[in-house]
Structure formats: C-alpha cells, structure tokens
Amino acid sequence: MRAADLLHFCFQALWRNRFRSLMLLFSMSIGVGSVVILTGLGEGARQYVLGEFASLGKDVLVVLPGRKETTGGLPPLTGSAARDLTVEDALAIARLPGVARVAPMVVGTAEVAAGAYSRESVVVGTTNEFFDIRRVAIGAGRALPPGATDRAAVAIVGRNAVEDLFRGRRALGGKVRIANYRYRVIGVLGESGGAFGMNLSDTVVVPVASALSLFNIESLFRVIVEIRANADLDRVRERILTLMTARHDGEPDVTVISPDSLLSSFNDILVTLTLVVASIGGISLVVAGVLIMNVSLISVSQRTREIGLLKALGTTSTWIRVVFLTEAAMMAAAGALLGVTVGQAAMFAARRMYPQIAFGAPAWSIAAAVAIAVGTGLVFAWLPAGRASRLEPVKALTGR
Amino acid sequence: MLRVDGVNRTFMLGDQPVRALRDINLRIDDGEYLSVMGPSGSGKSTLLNVLGLLDRPDSGRYFIDDVDTVSMSEERRARVRREKIGFVFQSYHLVGRLTAAENIELPMTLAGWSPARRREASASVIEKLGLTERARHLPEQLSGGQRQRVAIGRAIVMRPEVLLADEPTGNLDSRSGDDVVALLETLNADGITLLVVTHDIDLGRRARRRIRMVDGAVVEDVREDA
Ligand SMILES: Nc1ncnc2c1ncn2[C@@H]1O[C@H](COP(=O)(O)OP(=O)(O)OP(=O)(O)O)[C@@H](O)[C@H]1O
Ligand SMILES: [Mg+2]
Numbered sequence: 001m002r003a004a005d006l007l008h009f010c011f012q013a014l015w016r017n018r019f020r021s022l023m024l025l026f027s028m029s030i031g032v033g034s035v036v037i038l039t040g041l042g043e044g045a046r047q048y049v050l051g052e053f054a055s056l057g058k059d060v061l062v063v064l065p066g067r068k069e070t071t072g073g074l075p076p077l078t079g080s081a082a083r084d085l086t087v088e089d090a091l092a093i094a095r096l097p098g099v100a101r102v103a104p105m106v107v108g109t110a111e112v113a114a115g116a117y118s119r120e121s122v123v124v125g126t127t128n129e130f131f132d133i134r135r136v137a138i139g140a141g142r143a144l145p146p147g148a149t150d151r152a153a154v155a156i157v158g159r160n161a162v163e164d165l166f167r168g169r170r171a172l173g174g175k176v177r178i179a180n181y182r183y184r185v186i187g188v189l190g191e192s193g194g195a196f197g198m199n200l201s202d203t204v205v206v207p208v209a210s211a212l213s214l215f216n217i218e219s220l221f222r223v224i225v226e227i228r229a230n231a232d233l234d235r236v237r238e239r240i241l242t243l244m245t246a247r248h249d250g251e252p253d254v255t256v257i258s259p260d261s262l263l264s265s266f267n268d269i270l271v272t273l274t275l276v277v278a279s280i281g282g283i284s285l286v287v288a289g290v291l292i293m294n295v296s297l298i299s300v301s302q303r304t305r306e307i308g309l310l311k312a313l314g315t316t317s318t319w320i321r322v323v324f325l326t327e328a329a330m331m332a333a334a335g336a337l338l339g340v341t342v343g344q345a346a347m348f349a350a351r352r353m354y355p356q357i358a359f360g361a362p363a364w365s366i367a368a369a370v371a372i373a374v375g376t377g378l379v380f381a382w383l384p385a386g387r388a389s390r391l392e393p394v395k396a397l398t399g400r
Numbered sequence: 401m402l403r404v405d406g407v408n409r410t411f412m413l414g415d416q417p418v419r420a421l422r423d424i425n426l427r428i429d430d431g432e433y434l435s436v437m438g439p440s441g442s443g444k445s446t447l448l449n450v451l452g453l454l455d456r457p458d459s460g461r462y463f464i465d466d467v468d469t470v471s472m473s474e475e476r477r478a479r480v481r482r483e484k485i486g487f488v489f490q491s492y493h494l495v496g497r498l499t500a501a502e503n504i505e506l507p508m509t510l511a512g513w514s515p516a517r518r519r520e521a522s523a524s525v526i527e528k529l530g531l532t533e534r535a536r537h538l539p540e541q542l543s544g545g546q547r548q549r550v551a552i553g554r555a556i557v558m559r560p561e562v563l564l565a566d567e568p569t570g571n572l573d574s575r576s577g578d579d580v581v582a583l584l585e586t587l588n589a590d591g592i593t594l595l596v597v598t599h600d601i602d603l604g605r606r607a608r609r610r611i612r613m614v615d616g617a618v619v620e621d622v623r624e625d626a
Contacts, residue, residue, distance in 0.1 A: 005509045013497065314507065314511070315510050
C-alpha cells in the first residue's frame with residue numbers, strides 16, 4: 001500500500017467516526033498543550049531569573065549583613081542583622097589580599113522630583129567602584145566624588161528616570177529633590193540591564209554616605225566585592241568572614257554569597273520545577289493513550305468484517321497492523337499539532353501580557369511532547385492493532 | 401489449476417468435533433465452471449475457504465498451479481490470494497465508507513498500485529458491470545444487485561485466475577440474481593475459473609461441472625460433456 005493511500009484510507013476510517021476521533025484528538029491536544037504551556041511558563045521564569053543575575057560577573061562576592069544558619073538554600077536577600085555592616089567594614093574588606101575593589105551599597109526607594117515632575121524611584125547609595133563592577137558606564141557628565149565618606153549632594157540619574165523627571169529638559173547640572181533634599185545632577189547613566197530585579201535605568205545613584213543620612217540608617221544593604229582575576233573565590237570568602245568576625249567582636253554575623261553559585265542553584269531549582277510540572281502535563285498524555293487503546297479496541301471489534309475482507313483481498317497481517325497503528329498515530333499527531341498550536345498561542349498571549357518575561361516552551365519540550373504523543377498513540381494502539389492483525393479471516397468475515 | 405489431495409478440516413464445537421471436510425480430492429482445471437451444492441452444514445463454505453486460502457486444512461495437500469500452499473507462511477498465502485483468487489460473498493462485504501469505484505479499486509490500492517493504473521483498470525470493469533452512473537455512490541445508496549456487481553468488480557479487477565462465489569445470489573431477487581449469474585458466466589467465458597456455491601438448483605444446473613456435498617464429503621461430481 002502506498003503511503004498516500006494508507007493515510008487516505010485511515011483518514012476515511014477516522015472521518016467515519018469523526019466525533020469519536022475528534023474527542024480523542026482533543027484529549028491528546030490537552031496533554032500536549034499543557035506540556036507546552038507548563039514548560040513555557042517554567043522556562044520563561046528561569047530565563048527571567050537568569051537574566052536578572054547574569055549582569056553580575058563570575059568573580060564577584062556579595063556580603064550581606066546577617067547570618068544564615070544553615071548552609072544551602074537561599075541566603076537572606078533582605079536580612080536584618082544584629083550588627084551593622086558599615087562603610088568602614090567595606091573599606092577593610094577592600095584592603096584584603098585578593099580583593100580588587102568593593103562597592104558598598106545602600107538601597108531604598110524615595111520620592112524623586114524635578115520641577116513639576118516626580119516619581120517613585122530606587123535610590124542607590126554607593127561609590128564609583130559600583131559602576132566598574134557592574135560594568136555600567138556614565139553616559140554623560142562625571143562620576144561620583146571619590147572615596148566613601150563624601151556626603152556631597154550630587155546624583156547620577158538613570159535614563160528612564162531622566163525621561164520621567166526632565167521630559168526633554170537638560171538634566172545635567174539640573175536639580176532633583178530626593179525626599180525633599182536637594183541634589184545636583186552630575187551624570188546620566190549609560191545603557192544597563194537589570195540585576196536582582198533592579199533596573200538601573202530607573203534608579204538614582206548618590207554617594208553612599210549621602211544615602212545613609214538620607215535614609216537615616218547606619219547599616220549598608222550589602223557590599224559587592226570584586227576579586228582579583230588570579231585569586232581563589234573560596235579563599236577570599238574565608239578571609240572576608242574572618243575579618244568580619246574579628247571586626248564584629250567575634251560574631252560571624254555576615255553572609256558571603258557568590259551570585260554564580262546562587263545562580264546555578266536557582267537554575268537547578270527552576271529546571272527541576274519545570275520538569276516536574278511538565279511531567280504532570282505528561283500524565284494527561286498517558287490518559288489520552290489509554291483512551292486511544294479503548295477506542296481502538298472498539299474500532300477493531302466494530303470493523304471485524306472489514307478486517308476479514310482486507311485479509312480476503314490479500315492484505316497481510318503486518319499491513320493490517322500498520323493500518324490500525326497509522327490511524328492511532330494520525331489522531332495522536334493531529335492532537336499534538338493542535339496542542340502545540342494552542343500552547344504557542346497561550347505563550348504568545350503571556351508574552352503580550354508580561355513583555356519582560358520571555359515565556360516560550362523550548363524546542364526540545366515541544367519536540368518531546370509531540371514525540372511522546374505519537375509514541376503513546378502507537379504504544380497504546382499496539383495491542384488492539386495486534387488483535388486485528390491476528391484475526392482469522394474466515395471468522396472475521398462472518399463477524400465471529 | 402487447483403488440486404486438492406486428501407484434505408480434512410475438523411472444527412471443535414465445544415468438545416464435539418465436527419468434520420466439515422472429509423478426505424476431499426479434487427482437480428479443477430483452468431477455465432472450468434463448477435457449482436457446489438448440498439444441504440446446509442455440508443461443508444460447502446469450508447471447501448471454498450480452503451480453496452481461497454482463507455482457511456488451512458488440518459491434513460492433506462492443496463496445490464495451486466502445482467505449488468503446495470499448506471506449507472506456505474501466512475504472508476505468502478496472502479500474496480497468492482491477492483494475485484490468483486477473487487471472492488464474491490453472499491453479503492457483498494463492501495466497505496461502507498468507500499464509494500463503489502473506491503471499493504472496486506480497493507484490492508489495487510492495497511497492492512500498492514498507482515492511482516493512474518488503478519483508475520485505468522477500474523474504469524473498464526465499471527463499464528463492463530454497467531456501474532458507470534453509480535461509481536461515485538456509497539454502498540448504502542445502491543440496490544442489492546448493484547452491490548453484488550460492485551463486489552464482483554472488486555473480485556475481478558486484478559484479473560485473478562479463480563473466482564470463488566459463495567451463494568452470490570442468495571440475497572437477491574430473481575431478476576438481479578439472473579443479472580449477476582449472467583455476469584459471472586461472461587467472465588467464465590473470458591477464461592476465468594468459476595466456482596459457485598449455491599442452494600439454487602437452477603443456478604447449480606447451469607454449471608458444466610456439478611459437485612454435491614453431504615456431511616463434508618463429495619458424494620457426486622458430474623461433468624456435462626460439451
Ligand atoms: N469456525 C467454525 N467453528 C466451528 N464449526 C464450524 C466453523 N465453520 C464451520 N463449522 C461447521 O462446519 C460445518 C460445515 O460448515 P459450512 O459453513 O462449510 O457449511 P455450508 O455447507 O456452507 O452450510 P450453508 O449451506 O448453511 O452455508 C457445519 O457443521 C458448521 O457448523
Ligand atoms: Mg455456507
């Protein structure tokens with residue numbers, strides 16, 4: 001039998017029972033569609049988190065105030081420490097061997113205004129080292145005053161913030177009010193991505209000492225440490241911990257994390273989550289498979305006489321089996337196609353709703369879902385098709 | 401040429417053996433016209449099924465063109481069936497979802513012939529059967545006589561050597577029955593070996609060779625000399 005004739009013959013048989021075939025097709029498409037959607041959501045979330053962290057380099061350590069008791073898992077990103085992490089601590093870390101530079105950081109939100117316009121903005125207090133570590137260039141104007149103790153009322157403003165506040169007016173040399181303190185704009189940030197869920201384009205950067213008094217706090221939010229290219233990350237981590245313990249009266253009350261390891265554990269968690277969720281979707285594929293088996297068994301017993309006739313016309317058992325397997329595979333493939341279409345449409349809609357997250361099932365998961373669907377169809381139709389192929393021609397012809 | 405040598409076929413009905421064929425010996429030459437008659441349950445259909453390779457004898461030998469078929473694999477038997485044998489059944493056995501033309505083309509489709517070749521072969525058969533106007537109809541839209549003609553078309557479209565008909569007029573009124581018989585006899589006149597199982601004495605008498613079966617055995621085998 002020619003392939004085109006086989007497909008046509010099977011299609012006619014499926015069309016004869018179109019309601020039944022459609023129901024099967026839908027059950028298959030639900031399975032495939034849910035796998036596509038679930039992996040698409042999971043993959044989108046993973047890409048999002050990866051993107052957020054990716055702008056921090058490999059050779060970076062982050063020192064947070066507060067101690068995480070157990071190792072493993074996620075450290076406190078917003079810890080409340082017993083003891084302050086001070087600018088002096090940061091400067092001491094900078095003097096450790098193996099450390100290239102440090103950037104102390106204070107982060108808070110405040111109302112920022114320029115003339116008639118105002119917006120809520122993230123305000124980052126730090127030093128010039130921050131720009132080097134994050135590899136962000138000052139797009140226009142100049143850098144912050146050197147050192148970590150200058151309380152100058154100057155600010156470097158991100159691009160979006162400039163647009164919102166100055167609306168085409170010249171920002172450089174202008175004034176912004178941050179929580180009613182007046183700051184002079186000395187620079188505008190260049191292009192930058194986001195990190196830790198923070199887009200620098202929307203932030204206002206001020207000297208770290210200014211930020212401490214602006215927010216009226218003593219403790220740094222974190223210290224970002226860039227290590228020297230030839231230094232060992234773990235050794236430097238140990239040195240930082242020893243130093244901080246000594247400086248804090250023998251209390252090891254800081255946490256040192258490397259974004260890189262954080263990233264890989266995040267990645268592991270999200271990949272696992274995606275797989276688990278996808279295999280839950282896969283269960284519905286098995287349900288569809290069981291349906292295919294039952295429907296094929298019914299079909300074989302309803303078409304006993306036809307099978308007898310095909311044998312009388314000289315069709316071999318192998319071909320009878322092929323016919324029934326093809327019918328199942330066609331239904332599964334059509335269902336899979338529909339499922340992929342629906343899933344992709346859902347991903348498209350999700351991207352429209354949340355443009356910042358790249359939802360989309362990876363190609364491997366789509367291929368796997370389609371392959372598993374067709375495979376399931378074949379596996380579950382194997383038994384009914386085998387039963388059809390073994391029917392004795394005479395008995396089948398008389399419907400026995 | 402078909403040759404049956406000491407063929408037996410026994411069925412088990414519960415634990416009761418039924419000897420459907422008892423030591424059958426037959427030789428059927430090319431182009432013969434045979435009728436097989438006998439009471440119900442005498443083994444006529446069983447003989448036809450054995451001759452058509454749909455059933456395997458329990459013992460004995462069966463040669464088609466001097467090739468032993470009993471020892472053949474199922475796949476080979478299917479191929480011989482396809483190439484040399486055409487069946488016509490009492491209940492037509494048309495595929496309901498296929499049109500008359502598609503039913504006639506079915507054996508060629510199954511054999512992997514190209515659509516062009518199929519159309520060519522079926523066109524002349526459809527014309528010969530007087531089904532030109534009905535070619536695109538489904539079986540349910542055809543009369544019994546037309547259905548049986550479609551079934552005959554399907555049986556002969558691949559030009560088999562032997563045509564086996566099991567009560568081909570059993571479901572037809574006498575007029576359509578006569579049409580079908582006339583058609584079968586034309587085919588025989590063209591050289592096909594024709595074997596008709598029937599309860600109809602008039603039809604049975606038309607054959608040049610008449611076989612009578614009782615209880616699975618051939619009790620009479622008469623040839624009418626031309
Ligand atoms: N598959 C089977 N299983 C059990 N017994 C069978 C089977 N096929 C036929 N028989 C028996 O074998 C005997 C011959 O049956 P067969 O169908 O050949 O008779 P027949 O001459 O064609 O009868 P009829 O004129 O009624 O069609 C019968 O007794 C029948 O019951
Ligand atoms: Mg019979």
